[in-house]
Amino acid sequence: MPPEIRVTFLKSDDPLLSEVERLFQQMYDDQRGQGLLLHPPPDASGRWLAGIRGALGRLGCLVGAMEGDRLVGFLHAGLHVIPEFLGGGLAGRISHVFLSPGSRRRGVGRRMVEAAVEWLRARGADTVEVQVLSQNLSGLAFWEALGWKVELYQMRKPLRKTGGVEREETVRRPEEGPAGLQDVADVRRDEASPSEQGIRAPAR
Numbered sequence: 001m002p003p004e005i006r007v008t009f010l011k012s013d014d015p016l017l018s019e020v021e022r023l024f025q026q027m028y029d030d031q032r033g034q035g036l037l038l039h040p041p042p043d044a045s046g047r048w049l050a051g052i053r054g055a056l057g058r059l060g061c062l063v064g065a066m067e068g069d070r071l072v073g074f075l076h077a078g079l080h081v082i083p084e085f086l087g088g089g090l091a092g093r094i095s096h097v098f099l100s101p102g103s104r105r106r107g108v109g110r111r112m113v114e115a116a117v118e119w120l121r122a123r124g125a126d127t128v129e130v131q132v133l134s135q136n137l138s139g140l141a142f143w144e145a146l147g148w149k150v151e152l153y154q155m156r157k158p159l160r161k162t163g164g165v166e167r168e169e170t171v172r173r174p175e176e177g178p179a180g181l182q183d184v185a186d187v188r189r190d191e192a193s194p195s196e197q198g199i200r201a202p203a204r
Helices: 017-031 044-053 108-122 137-145
Strands: 005-010 060-067 070-081 090-099 127-130 167-173 183-189
Touching: 005 070, 005 108, 017 044, 017 070, 017 090, 060 108, 070 108, 090 108
Parallel strands: 090 127
Antiparallel strands: 005 060, 060 070, 070 090, 167 183
16 A cells, blocks of 8 residues: 655745755646647746745745655645736635656545645635646546636747747838838747747746
């Protein structure tokens, strides 16, 4: 019989955060075949952790799944304000959930979600949301089994090629014309500028 997996909250100075980074990278490796159209940079896990660390315990929580002294899963959730034109109030958002393959189908994911939902509820959240990749069929089934409902479909149209291949960018060049307007020309570049490279980290 496999050892019991316990669910616990991780703090901003927890030494296990380095293991969260490792699992974060594994999560995105898995998502490449599940419909993800964005291209996280090699240091995405470090950027993400640096971004959430300061808010842990106040505006966000990080739930860990421990098998003995080994971290086998994590969940991150945070609070955000619902716009007044949508009714106002506070909402929770579960941004990332991941369990190592060998630790799945043992009720651990459900317990992590329940812990995060209670944390959000205790801090005033009126509702909780989560995004699921379109081809993550097991993920969709997981959330539906917990009673979550589909609310919207997010769609994306890439405008530039990424991943180190040639990119097309649109620039304006002066051209003679009856109205004195500038025509749009396509210019090919081999690499993105540093400022453009900085927007590839996922917002989920």
